[in-house]
Amino acid sequence: MSELIAKCGINCGTCPWGPYPRKSLSAEDFEKYRKNVKRVLGYMPIRIACVTCRTPDERIPKESMLPNRKCMIRQCVDKTGVANCAYCSLFPCDTMKATAGAWNRKSIEGKRGESLSDEEYHAFVEPFEGVDRLSTIRASLKPEEIVNPAKVAVCEAITADFPIDLPFSKEEIVAFKAVHSLLVDLQHSSFGLRTTDAFAQQRELEKRRLFVLRFLWIFGCFGKMEEKSENLNIDANTYLLNRGNEKKLAIWPFVEETVFDVLGKFGVLCKRVALKGAKQEDLATGTGYLRGKGWIMKMSFSEQTGGTKALKALQIYARILDEKHGKKAFQHFSEADMQVLCEKT
Numbered sequence: 551m552s553e554l555i556a557k558c559g560i561n562c563g564t565c566p567w568g569p570y571p572r573k574s575l576s577a578e579d580f581e582k583y584r585k586n587v588k589r590v591l592g593y594m595p596i597r598i599a600c601v602t603c604r605t606p607d608e609r610i611p612k613e614s615m616l617p618n619r620k621c622m623i624r625q626c627v628d629k630t631g632v633a634n635c636a637y638c639s640l641f642p643c644d645t646m647k648a649t650a651g652a653w654n655r656k657s658i659e660g661k662r663g664e665s666l667s668d669e670e671y672h673a674f675v676e677p678f679e680g681v682d683r684l685s686t687i688r689a690s691l692k693p694e695e696i697v698n699p700a701k702v703a704v705c706e707a708i709t710a711d712f713p714i715d716l717p718f719s720k721e722e723i724v725a726f727k728a729v730h731s732l733l734v735d736l737q738h739s740s741f742g743l744r745t746t747d748a749f750a751q752q753r754e755l756e757k758r759r760l761f762v763l764r765f766l767w768i769f770g771c772f773g774k775m776e777e778k779s780e781n782l783n784i785d786a787n788t789y790l791l792n793r794g795n796e797k798k799l800a801i802w803p804f805v806e807e808t809v810f811d812v813l814g815k816f817g818v819l820c821k822r823v824a825l826k827g828a829k830q831e832d833l834a835t836g837t838g839y840l841r842g843k844g845w846i847m848k849m850s851f852s853e854q855t856g857g858t859k860a861l862k863a864l865q866i867y868a869r870i871l872d873e874k875h876g877k878k879a880f881q882h883f884s885e886a887d888m889q890v891l892c893e894k895t
Contacts, residue, residue: 554602555687557627557634558650559680562602566591566674567616569599590666590674591658592837623649626750629700636687639698644743645750650680661836699748705756707737710887717892725863726888728856732816733886736762741812758808761796763884765809766818768792768799769849770868770883780858781848782865790842794880802834817855822847867891 554563554570562568566587572580572595588594600616601609603624610617617624622645627634635641635650642651658675659665666675688696712730716723737759740746746755772792773782793799799809802822810820824833828844835841851861867888871879874890882890 555634555683556603556680558603558621558623558646559634559636559682559684560650561677561683562600564673564677565600566595566677567600568602571673572599587674590662590670591653592661592835622750622753625753626699626748629702629749630697631700632697634684634687636684637691637695637697639696640745640748640751641684641688642681643699643745643748643751645754647681648754650678650684653678654682655679661838699745699750701747702749702752704747704752707759708885709734709737710885710889712886713889713892715892716888721859722863725856725859726867726891728851728860729864729867730886730888732818732855732860733763733766733883735816736766737884737886739816757798758812760884761799761804762809762812764794764796764880765799765805765813766864767868767880767883769847770864771872773849773865775862775865776848780861781850782861784847784849786840786845787842789847790840800840801838802840803838805840817852819850819852820847 554561556562556565563570565571566583572583575583584594596615598614601611601614603617603621605617607619610619623635626645627638630638632638635643635646653675655666655671655675712727716726718726739759741755741758741762743751743755743758746752768789769782769784772788773784775781776783790800798804806822813820822833822845824830824845833841833845849861851857851864856863867890868879868883870890871882874893875882
């Protein structure tokens, strides 16, 4: 079966999205199978089967949605020139754990709130336990078979210097400077990722940085200061309508476990609060996507990050940028470019 193991460790021979489990099924039985997969995993397999990630890009049919041509793991393995991630000295890297390690018996049972039967587990979940599968392969390898990942040139983050002679009071300038320092620190942080000159790790870092900055931007532009409080609040519908093309910002486990966690380390404290009468299970779908009602998010800054004054400065800065630069405003924000504040009238 080794020839059926994907580069990230998924077992293509039993993967519901792959070509093999459906081969012996009639059209009617395949529809039943698809519904059973969705019942367990929360997603329904597409009708056009994945041709597996071992298929070169030029041989993937145009109508095929899978394999994902932009998959970071697939590209990283190809650049390194190995069969799969087990042969890499970084295995399991953070990118690997965040993807191939996401679906396992514990995580699926936790999401469902009930145990899986052994039949359901082996048919629908075990194929995705890539980290465990690759760990078995890794244990069989000789030291000389393990190689370092392909390296890529590190892209330096671009940030602007804090402007001088701002037309604000000293207190306001201190608050804006705290926001500037936060944005610069986020741009230059590795977010705890190891070896970010490896292809997959660097792409993961770039994506995390984008998600975190976009999250801050959403609060700055569309959040509302809570009266007699130190929080910026944003309601469910406003948040989801303004997340742009960042699909992962609609996935609650990612927001909570990655975005909230990263920002928390920089003194930006976030939480989701259920509205009166809403139950926890009403706040997100079974697959973890945030629903457009029933909750709000709150953001506050620690004193070390500038406190409430810096939080208000974030709001002022983002809204001035949005008004001045429109669609290009977020780019200025992500570069901590505060020159627009010099144009205060």
